Amino acid sequence: MIYHGFRTPGFALMLVWRIPPSLFLRDTSLTTRVLITGAAGFLGSHLTDALLAEGHSVIGVDNLCTGSMENLKHLRSDPRFEFFEHDICLPFDFGKVDYVFNFASPASPEDYGRLGIETLYTGSAGTRNSLDVAHKYQAKFLHASTSECYGDPTVHPQAEDYWGNVNPIGPRSVYDEAKRFSEALVMAYHRYRKVDTRLVRIFNTYGPRLQSNDGRVISNFIVQALQGHDLTVYGNGSQTRSFCYVSDEVDGFLRLSRSAEHLPVNIGNPNEWTILDCAQAVLRVTDSESKIVFKSLPIDDPSQRQPDITRAKQLLGWEPKIDLETGLKLTLEYFRSSMPFSQLPEEKPESASSQAS
Ligand SMILES: NC(=O)c1ccc[n+]([C@@H]2O[C@H](COP(=O)([O-])OP(=O)(O)OC[C@H]3O[C@@H](n4cnc5c(N)ncnc54)[C@H](O)[C@@H]3O)[C@@H](O)[C@H]2O)c1
DSSP, rough: OOEEEEEOOOOEEEEEOOOOOOGSSOOOOTTTTTEEEETTSSHHHHHHHHHTTTOOEEEEEOSSSSSGGGGGEEEEGGGTEEEEOOOSOOOOOOOSSEEEEESSOOOOOOHHHSSHHHHHHIIIIIIIHHHHHHHTTTOOOEEEEEEEEGSSOOSSSBBBOOOOOOOTTTTTHHHHHHHHHHHHHHHHHHHOOOOOEEEEEEEEEEEEOOTSSSSSSSHHHHHHHHHHHEEEEETTTTEEEOOOEEEHOOOOOOOOHHHHOOEEEEEEOOOOOHHHHHHHHHHHHOOOOOOEEEEOOOOOOOOOOBBBEEEHHHHHOOOOOHHHHHHHHHHHHHHHHHSOGGGOOOOOOSSSSTSOO
């Protein structure tokens, strides 16, 4: 793969990192050409790896607002991978594709807190542009939605037919409502334009390539423990979350992508942990002597989050396999190997890292 610099295709300026022209002549008739928006992000990059490993060719599209080329650097010499730096809020067309995975969106409370308006546009205009590509090429479409659609749920655990309890004007609303709107848009393209769509409601996922400083609970705790800082728990730590290791999550995406299900499917680990238990698990696996300190709970922080995965089990034969301590050890290895101890970032003093996306 070589770097071609900038080019202007008429509607937008795009940075193109792609294969030499001769390789476009390759016979791809036996493979699927897949487009992934948000490919440079945590989940998008793992999904890219999984699809390449299955033999498909992948076009990654990302504006790098929260993602990083570091997550894709191991693919520079893979001729089946192309990358376009592009904001999906602007229309795009990178040629015929068979499948669109729409994963672009700021996802952590830190990121969507900083990029509120961009998050709303990505969920609306960006999702529309991605759907238009699928519609044009009659490609299948899978959209990354979120457990945040359930808001601060009054039903526990959350099944897909629960409609949620979302504050439409609170600080989290830029993300929650963007995702709820994008779900409505995906269903509308399915109903009115006959696009073959799928919706995955992703619950908290963790693993290698999580940003070290975006305020998500697992990365926050691991970085704080490695730095020898106190672990920050918001509230009294009794709020619960479920944490799914990334390989399990991606397995769920792939199974759903091959299914004929158009209604939302929860993919997440149903084992419920209090935030306090999670902090203690991180202290155990990191062998850290850090203490746990408590700060006030951010506004609209959900008190419980746990997926009901009955639908995923029945339709996809899916359930997670990696337990939290095993997943934490694998994630810890990544943080240790990717960041020398002395260069680990300073703790984020903010808020909302409460813990989710
Ligand atoms: N990780 C989780 O626990 C989780 C939970 C629920 C839902 N999700 C969803 O999964 C998807 C991926 O999340 P992630 O954790 O990998 O986050 P991430 O921030 O690591 O990745 C998102 C990627 O999208 C890109 N992006 C954002 N806006 C864009 C735009 N307008 N145009 C092009 N690229 C854009 C970012 O640069 C980034 O690379 C998101 O849609 C998120 O809402 C993730």
